[in-house]
Amino acid sequence: MSLLNVIAFASAIFLLAITPGPGVFATISRALASGFSNAAFVVLGIVLGDIIFLLLAIFGLNAIASILGDFFILVKYLGGIYLLFLGYKILTSKEKDTDVKAVQELSWKKNFITGLLITLSNPKVILFYLGFLPTFVNLQTLSTLDIVIISLIVTFVLGGVMLFYAYSASGARNLFKSKKSKRNMNIVAGSVMITAGGALIIKA
Template sequence: MTLMTLLSFALALAIAAAIPGPGVTAIVARALGCGFWGTLPMIIGLTLGDLIYLSCAIFGLAAIAKTFGTVFLVLKYLGGAYLLYLAVKLWRATPDEGLGATVSRDASPWRGFLAGLLVTLSNPKTMVFYLAFLPTFLDLAAIDLTSYVELCLAVIAVLLVVISAYALAAAKARALFRRPKAVRAMNRGAGAMMAGAAVAVVSR
């Protein structure tokens, strides 16, 4: 794979990742409630979901993946349900607990990781990018092990940069709110965003 092809893929992925969707909304809401480090497991889960779809496209599993309609629906509703659960926890968090403290205590890194993975696997935009757009962009039959590793590294690098930028911005905004009323408003705003992400995941 040429450097130009790899850079073109990275640019296309960066543009797709930067467009706000359920994943970005969930990340921002999580960062508002838990800060950047509390959001990192969800970012890793989102990235793994992309790597799974990339692997499906490259190894010719796209047709199989598309036939798993029931599995896709289960993943979609699981992801939506967990995001809604987080939304409720954020909404109900009280100012004296600190911003998102209830969610921080209740949501383990593993749960955050699983939520990120489910959101990506149930996101039609991600599926279309890898299983429909990618085959028209790259000659998947010509990709060898080296090219596959290069693409995986590009996915990891791009998503960590783009998604982390959203998380960092939200975490910095979180630090500006210290008064009880502001904390409550931020908690409920983050909860509403998380609920919106849950609806977006389920309705698509």
């Protein structure tokens, strides 16, 4: 991966990570209930789930590419269309007031498993990576070092954003009740996905 690709990929992951979703609200709830350290285990589980899906997407795409050869372009088109659809759904979604409630005390193991299951129970995560990765890297020439770099980017950027949410949970309660704030975040996330989907189709 070139430095430009690394910066672009990290920026895109950051913009998508800041968008409120199940993982964000679970992290905030945990922080509100039991503090930063407990929420950190939820974040650890969420990040591990993302890395699992990321690696499945990378090696799955590489396998498909080696089998299909030139027909791999079809996978790119499908991924691009999915990102366009996902971006459209986010942009047209209606914001609702969200009441973030604290949850009962859990052990670190249960916190970790909670975060892991939040990601693994959402198949959209792997579909996102399947469509998103080819925008930034050539999966047919991806090296071991590239895979390590991509995994580290996801780990540190996603983990950093989630830990920030956990740390700022007390002040974030009002933020997530604001429809205007949620609308702005949805516009950013939806625009990123549509741009990535369009770029993927054009490159294909």
